[in-house]
Amino acid sequence: MSSGCWLFSCQSKHITGRATASADPGFYLFLLAGQSNMAGRGIPDSLSKVIDPRILMLSKDNEWVAATDPLHFDKPEAGVGPGISFAQELLKGYGDKNIRIGLIPAAVGGTSIDKWMSGAYDTITRTHPYDDAISRTLTALQKGILKGILWHQGSSDASPQKRSGYMEKQVTVISRFRHDLGMPQLPFIAGELGYYNGNKKAFNEMLQQLLRQVSNVKVVSAEGLTPNADSIHFNTASARILGKRYAEAMKSFLQQ
Numbered sequence: 001m002s003s004g005c006w007l008f009s010c011q012s013k014h015i016t017g018r019a020t021a022s023a024d025p026g027f028y029l030f031l032l033a034g035q036s037n038m039a040g041r042g043i044p045d046s047l048s049k050v051i052d053p054r055i056l057m058l059s060k061d062n063e064w065v066a067a068t069d070p071l072h073f074d075k076p077e078a079g080v081g082p083g084i085s086f087a088q089e090l091l092k093g094y095g096d097k098n099i100r101i102g103l104i105p106a107a108v109g110g111t112s113i114d115k116w117m118s119g120a121y122d123t124i125t126r127t128h129p130y131d132d133a134i135s136r137t138l139t140a141l142q143k144g145i146l147k148g149i150l151w152h153q154g155s156s157d158a159s160p161q162k163r164s165g166y167m168e169k170q171v172t173v174i175s176r177f178r179h180d181l182g183m184p185q186l187p188f189i190a191g192e193l194g195y196y197n198g199n200k201k202a203f204n205e206m207l208q209q210l211l212r213q214v215s216n217v218k219v220v221s222a223e224g225l226t227p228n229a230d231s232i233h234f235n236t237a238s239a240r241i242l243g244k245r246y247a248e249a250m251k252s253f254l255q256q
Contacts, residue, residue, distance in 0.1 A: 027144030034153035036109035040081020042236030085243030148187035
């Protein structure tokens, strides 16, 4: 298989993960973390089962399988999220090169930022969101190279009362991920909450503080995206648009 370094330096501190000796440098890994809009609640359609052999996902059983929606398994209502469209868009820059994308689903619907602290337990899903994400990523690193984290979280923390202290916790989560994965400059991309719900605008404005407080971070816009009938979750089309926006942001990291 190709080394995967035809465009980027695999030795760049920005894109080199703590991989094992058996890891394929052409297998690019991305951790998907946060809550339900990263896990996906869009309604699956005919595109959801289209298989691209270059895009894989780490299953609930920690096995690499063809990526199809739903990627996640956090709750029965898991559906279409931004993950697959992110991978599809990212691969467009590689032409015929033998690069593959490995998606590591780890988002958990309904989890506040407090549930993403190391050791925290979510009683509803009976999971340890952060610790499980780290464990799954370390498993994935046996086969590939970690390139970044896609993060979408905040619906549980968007009220005025809960926004207080949120940014400090968000910075802590980013720092902890980087420390525990051995990558102090691991790219981290956060997605805005949907603007269709009025109380989310203030949260999104607050989220921009990450760009000033943490290095190697980007925030992708949710402007113009629309919801399911629940007025909470991105619909299928919007989830895919958001995935493409994540890809555009990630490209700038990979080109460093």
